[in-house]
Amino acid sequence: MTKNVRVRFAPSPTGPLHIGGVRTALFNYLFAKKHHGTFVLRIEDTDRSRYVKGAENYIVESLNWCGIPFDEGPGKNEKFGPYRQSARKELYKQYADALIASGHAYYAFDTPESLDAHRKDHESKGKTFIYNWHNRLKLVNSLTLSPKETQDRLEAREHYVVRFKSPKNKTLTLKDLIRGDIKIDSNILDDKILFKSDGMPTYHLANVVDDHFMEITHVIRGEEWLPSLALHYLLYDAFSWDVPHFAHLPLILKPTGKGKLSKRDGDKLNFPVFPIEWEDPKTHEVSRGYKEDGYFSEAVVNFLAFLGWNPGTEQEIFSLEELVEAFDLKRVNKAGARFDPDKIKWFNHHYMQQQSNAVLAESFKSQYDVLNDIDINYIALVVGLVKERATFISDFWDLSFYFFQAPKQYDEKAVKKAFKEDTPGVMTQLLDLISAIDEYTSKNLQITIKSWITSNEMGFGKIMMPLRLALVGALQGPDVFEIMFLIGKTETVSRIKTMINKLK
Ligand code: GLU
Numbered sequence: 001m002t003k004n005v006r007v008r009f010a011p012s013p014t015g016p017l018h019i020g021g022v023r024t025a026l027f028n029y030l031f032a033k034k035h036h037g038t039f040v041l042r043i044e045d046t047d048r049s050r051y052v053k054g055a056e057n058y059i060v061e062s063l064n065w066c067g068i069p070f071d072e073g074p075g076k077n078e079k080f081g082p083y084r085q086s087a088r089k090e091l092y093k094q095y096a097d098a099l100i101a102s103g104h105a106y107y108a109f110d111t112p113e114s115l116d117a118h119r120k121d122h123e124s125k126g127k128t129f130i131y132n133w134h135n136r137l138k139l140v141n142s143l144t145l146s147p148k149e150t151q152d153r154l155e156a157r158e159h160y161v162v163r164f165k166s167p168k169n170k171t172l173t174l175k176d177l178i179r180g181d182i183k184i185d186s187n188i189l190d191d192k193i194l195f196k197s198d199g200m201p202t203y204h205l206a207n208v209v210d211d212h213f214m215e216i217t218h219v220i221r222g223e224e225w226l227p228s229l230a231l232h233y234l235l236y237d238a239f240s241w242d243v244p245h246f247a248h249l250p251l252i253l254k255p256t257g258k259g260k261l262s263k264r265d266g267d268k269l270n271f272p273v274f275p276i277e278w279e280d281p282k283t284h285e286v287s288r289g290y291k292e293d294g295y296f297s298e299a300v301v302n303f304l305a306f307l308g309w310n311p312g313t314e315q316e317i318f319s320l321e322e323l324v325e326a327f328d329l330k331r332v333n334k335a336g337a338r339f340d341p342d343k344i345k346w347f348n349h350h351y352m353q354q355q356s357n358a359v360l361a362e363s364f365k366s367q368y369d370v371l372n373d374i375d376i377n378y379i380a381l382v383v384g385l386v387k388e389r390a391t392f393i394s395d396f397w398d399l400s401f402y403f404f405q406a407p408k409q410y411d412e413k414a415v416k417k418a419f420k421e422d423t424p425g426v427m428t429q430l431l432d433l434i435s436a437i438d439e440y441t442s443k444n445l446q447i448t449i450k451s452w453i454t455s456n457e458m459g460f461g462k463i464m465m466p467l468r469l470a471l472v473g474a475l476q477g478p479d480v481f482e483i484m485f486l487i488g489k490t491e492t493v494s495r496i497k498t499m500i501n502k503l504k
Helices: 019-034 055-066 085-101 112-124 147-155 203-213 223-239 263-269 297-305 320-326 341-354 357-367 376-389 393-403 412-418 423-436 442-455 460-472 480-487 489-503
Strands: 006-009 038-041 105-108 161-164 171-176 180-185 193-196 218-222 245-249
Touching: 006 019, 006 218, 019 038, 019 055, 019 218, 019 245, 019 297, 019 320, 038 055, 055 297, 085 105, 085 161, 085 193, 085 203, 085 223, 105 147, 161 223, 171 223, 171 245, 180 223, 193 203, 203 223, 218 223, 223 245, 297 320, 297 341, 341 376, 357 376, 357 393, 376 393, 376 480, 393 480, 412 460, 423 442, 423 460, 423 489, 442 460, 442 480, 460 480, 460 489, 480 489
Parallel strands: 006 038, 218 245
Antiparallel strands: 105 161, 161 193, 171 180
16 A cells, blocks of 8 residues: 555434444554554534534544544644544635536525425326436526526525536446446436535535545445445546545344344343443433443444454454454455344353452452442452453352352252251251351361361262351352352351251
């Protein structure tokens, strides 16, 4: 690659960033870093009617949480700024004017009502109305009006739009790094609106002008923008600008694999579709986020990387650095990628095991008041014993409460299985044995108790099951001797006594 790679993520601040948008940002980031290039954030806020307060902040926070911050953008390394389109209005006006002057665009004054009438008229004849070479010479625009009439209307501040004059009988070859060459017959294109009399450009003009002036080399975006590609090619051509490389990422599909993933799918199947929590500024409705639901950003990133890309090997676990190393647009699929909320849990479980016990203990402690007075090192030891069974920090309490308080009840099935007629008797003997142990370590407990069982020919289940029941209240949890060691001798003895009294 000769030129310095420059890519951009160009969201519209119309609400919270959908998880699919994060995937687009991630692929841009990975591509930029892989090629030692620059990852630009551009805020496409020209549609003021859809502008939502707080959305831009949310986008920036989401990227930061994922660990994929932008290199250039609003308020950061503003080399090609401003990076908000609303602050670049003058530029778009200038280039809309240039297209009119060069004959690639024209003013159109048709009212919404008259266009509607044309549409209906066509429909009644079984045809579809397209504003392009078919019809443009029958409509009210600067191609049909005299220059004076056009000028008069503009001076009278009549509403107008600037439309692109799409060419007739041209076959366009669009290049996409993921999809290969795409041939398009220009006759099917309509004369898209580029600019409006409120002084604002539409997406197409602003996007192309900005990609050019921000020296974007690769446009990596969602498949939903593929239908705009022909117009964008024509615009580059009209301006005589170099066309950047394009890559349109596959759609993200519902868990069923049918149709595009939507917020409703998340609500229905109980998983978030946003990276972080979002509160709608108007309705105050709160949408869940992966962050608040207890996902590690590493898990989210690893999961998203596989939505449409694969390394071509069996390896599934990738750190961000490894993703940068392995990422290749050639390995991005055309076919839609199914969103599997169970798979992201699988990644979370994996990244949970990678986290240090100390860090996990801090978050666990911060979430439960009952842990306020408990030594953090103790919590970390507990976490170390149970995290293998945990997917979220919120799983810890159920998996480990008995390290912090005696069980309040005993699982019924477990009692049936573990507590027999002779249990009070053998447990009382065990109590004596435990009380007499001086070196109270898990290792020594194990040796002493096991050899006691063997020499008395009692069978392990007969002792170990009621012992576990006394400590945990159920027949689950990690190694019994570790539990005994951590809760201490006094507590162990007390729990065994309590069980004997309660169940005998
Ligand atoms: N503003 C567009 C969006 O919201 C950007 C599309 C593009 O990347 O060209 O997705």
